[in-house]
Amino acid sequence: MPHGTRRIDIELVPYRPSAERALDLEVFSMSDLRRRVPRAHLQRHHRYDFHMFVCVRRGICRAVVDFNHIECGAGSLLTIRPGQVHRFGPGSRWDAHLLLFRPELLQVSQGEERLQMPELIDALPGHLRLDRSTGRFLADTLARLEEDCALDARQPLLNWLLQSELATLVTRLHIFHAKQQPSVGTSSDAPERFRHFKRLLDAKVHQWHHVSRYAHAMGCSEKTLTRICSAVAGVGAKAFIASRLALEAKRLLVHTEMPISAVAQRLGFDEATNFTKFFRSIEGCTPGDFRRQFDVSL
Template identity: 25%
Template sequence: MNDSIPQFALYGEGRWLDNPDFVHIEDIAARSSGLGWHIKAHQHTQLTQILLLNSGSVQLQMDSEKRFLEGCWAILIPPGTVHSFRFAPNTDGRVLSIADSLLERDYLNAAFIQTPDCIQLNSEPEEFQHLWQLLTLLEHEFHQVKPLKNSLIEHLLKAILVYIERHHSGVRNSYQTPDDMVLQRLKLLVSQHLKEHWKLSDYALALNVSEKTLSRLVQKAYGKSVLQLTHEHLLREAKRNLIYTQKSVEEIAYDLGFKDPGYFSRFFKRAEQLTPAQYRRSLDA
């Protein structure tokens, strides 16, 4: 573990994206085979990734969830998700990386990719082959220098996202109502102001809605209060730090905006029935 979680544009590349329309595609082997098929824990804060496995297997960790996947899968990794991979040698697949700003465009409308997901496609070989062919075409075009290259890549990307959305566990109607947009903006504000421990009134003011309206929208969409939503995000960040860094519990508490490490420990124990130290020890059990 390190003192902090590495953040990359692409794994191993320290620079941030300087192209707001950035799209990148490569074989899994291109980056992982030279690293013993092991990609260590890291995160992308401006990038969404879709991994499509064609054959082989992977031991995957996304935040605190561990999975073993074999065969045909699509893996969704939203920005900010801490993830690591240990692929079986010669695993065949592709990694599609898309700038977050590009996914916010109306014509792509990919707001559905907001939570990590693993989509099993072994039982739908025809659907998988169509999706694989689309990625093959996108990869071919990615390496070409031809007229209308960007336009074709955008259309292929849209088709890929449609196939993914069909099978995504969180799929919703692609039309966004004003309420949907408020909720989407709320999630962004929660991420931006998490360590400031904003209250319901702060979010309502920033979103230009009443506290009552915001509470109703969040309760209807997620079955929880705004406070519970922010606490879930705080808990996820706490777990990321306990799993992937060597920071002390006190350092993590202060980093997350808690003025009292004791209160942070009580907050964590209420949610997990373990203190932060006990949770960290349980990872090695």
């Protein structure tokens, strides 16, 4: 590793519920978590294999999620997805309800149509400021989930109950967030097609760098995909792909000891110089400079 580079250790955290019944969902407070684990552990970098919702009740929660510094005040929600790198900042003058759940719990069927719960969660921003009504609904639902986790019932039935309540919560949050977005003049299926694009991007970002590849896979023109992406995400497809590719690059640069040439190869660049040119165009610095200078402290 280059001199002066400090690799950031990331702890991979699997879902390990504290309850004996090993339910797929757990609710507790940040105060409870502080009593369970040392303070230093809370301020380490973690990558989870589960979802975590942090509903801030008091004070200001400071966190870093995938290189983004976030401040969440009381009445707001921090959402952390599986695979993201996260750490809480210092300080204990804040409290929150924490909702942890396994991705498998999102597989919900409703009548003949399948509710796309993973896509609904994926559409939520990392930081969501709630109005009073939605905040109260969230707090009430979390309290009910915590009570229901303690019910004396067979595990399959209890998991189904928790799954149903989680689906209601996620749907309500999605409806609230959708109302906050500006109206766009595009087809009604644009959000679903954009989610299809994102799924392809997650799977192929290391191989496909051009809009044409995704447009072909989706059976549409590049102009159509760009119009969909602009309407839903506020940026064109080319910029969206570049941003996602840059995020993967930053994760590898900061959280691994891979040489820059190996990072370039992992991300599908035939030459390290092409990767450096791309990275500089997005971040304004070389990959080596980013690795040396990035500050993850709060």
